[in-house]
Amino acid sequence: MKATQADLETLASLAPRERLDPWLADNVRELGDGPLIINFLHGGTSNTVFTVSRGGSQGVLRRTPLTPPPWQRQEHNARGAGPESAAAVGCTASACLCSCDDPSVIGSPFFVMERVKGWAPGLTEGDTVNMAPFDCLPYKYGVPFAMVDALVRLARIDYKAIGHADFGRPDRFLDRQVDRWLSQLDSDPELYDYPGRRIPGFDYVTDWLRANQPNSFVPGIMHGDVGLPNALFAPGPPAQVTALIDWELATIGDPLLDLGGFVHSMCDEREPCRVPQHGSLRVDDYPTRQALAPYYAAGTGADPAALDYYMVLATYECLHRGIQGAQAAIGLLPASSGCFFSGLGLRRVAEAQRIARLVEGLPVPD
Structure with a gap:
């Protein structure tokens, strides 16, 4: 795709050649010693991404966007580079070349990472589009299983053995989650002079999470933002993840939350005639939540009995998408972005309430 004028302006302001060129020459020799080539790759909520090369290997440079979310302003580099190298032990991340x-x-x-070969699902309105032949059955059905395979490899890494015992705070990890996201939601007025809003079903889900928290968990490396657009896949069947990308929310916590964050978009066998509409996937041809959970359990030994809790918590955590609504309200982001992310938060909290009510045997909306 040809770069737009906006792309070129972003490139000039966020990756200034005159300062980046000598730094890369001194610190990332793998890129070669020729003229620096910088290409804008994409920009999102947590990253602005470029490819960089000097005639040798091609690297991927990730930096904060012009308007980073508040939690990222001091943590972007540490959270990006640390887990990238750690998770590479499990063949699920690209190596960090330098930070x-x-x-x-x-x-x-x-930070600059190696560029891993593979295709990434593309995002369109209301769907995630896979490259052929994974856009059609039977190959499409295997894509979520490949993602779960990657999560299994990640969960099985001994994070202490590879030097990441101090990366996160696994003690009382689940105890902190509800209060963490409540605090972030309540910070919008102070950060953005934005009154915020209460979301339908929000209080019910908050109370349900507090009442249904598992008593224990096995700590491990968490990606924190698992989804098909944050993975690279091998070009031919069978489906296989070659790398997980976008590690800015990674920590040491409960890996089952990564599983819940992925499978909550899938169909639920308790409602066989319903297709969830709260995510960015059309999941008619994908396996169900109940098919993916035991597959994960077989690879990790984890007990999938509390999967509903982790799906509810993962959808509840999408409250952080309200930040984009707050930023749009004061002109830091386009109004269209604010509407999209605000709507996403509403739909996902509604799905969290629905799952919780299914667990309790209570009626759910048609």
């Missing part, structure tokens, strides 16, 4: 904490180089901390 830079000095914002004077390009205006933000950043």
Whole structure:
């Protein structure tokens, strides 16, 4: 796709060649020693991404966007580079070539990763589009199983053995989750002079999560934002994940939350005639939640009995999408972005309430 003028302006302001060129020459020799080539790859909520090369290997540079979410302003580099190298032990992440904490180089901390070969599902309105032949049955059906395979490999990594015992705070991890997201929601007025809003079903889900929290869990590396657009896949069948990307929300916590964050978009065998509409997937041809959970359990030994809790918590955590609504309300993001993410948050909290009511045997909306 040809770069737009906006792309070129973003490239000039967020990856200034005159400062980036000497830094890469000194610190990332794998890129070669020729003229620096920078290409804008994509921009999102948590990253602005470029490809960089000097005639050798091609790297991927990730830095914060112009308007980063509040939690990322001080943590982008550490959260990006640390788990990338850790998870590479499980063959589910690209290696970090180098990182830079000095914002004077390009205006933000950043890191450079190796570029892993593979295709990434594309996002369109209301769907995630796979590359052929994975866009049709029977190959499409295997894509979610490939993602779960990657989560299994990630969960089985001994994070202490690879030097990441201090990366997160696994003690009382589940105890902190509800209060963490409530605090973030309540911070919008102070950060953005935005009154915020209460979401239908929000209080019910909050109370349900507090009452149904599992008593224990096995700590492990969490990606924190698992979804098909955050994975790269091998080009030919069978479906296989070659890398997980976008690690800015990674931590040491409960890996079952990654599973819940992925499978909540799938169909539920308790409602065989219903297709969930709260995500960015058309899941008619994908396996159900109940098919993927035992597959994960077989690879990890984890007990999938509490899957409903993790799906509810994962959808509840999408409250952080309200930040984009707050940013749009004061002009930091386009109004269309604010509407999209606000709507996404509403739909996902509604789905969280629906799952909780299914567990309790209570009526759910048609």
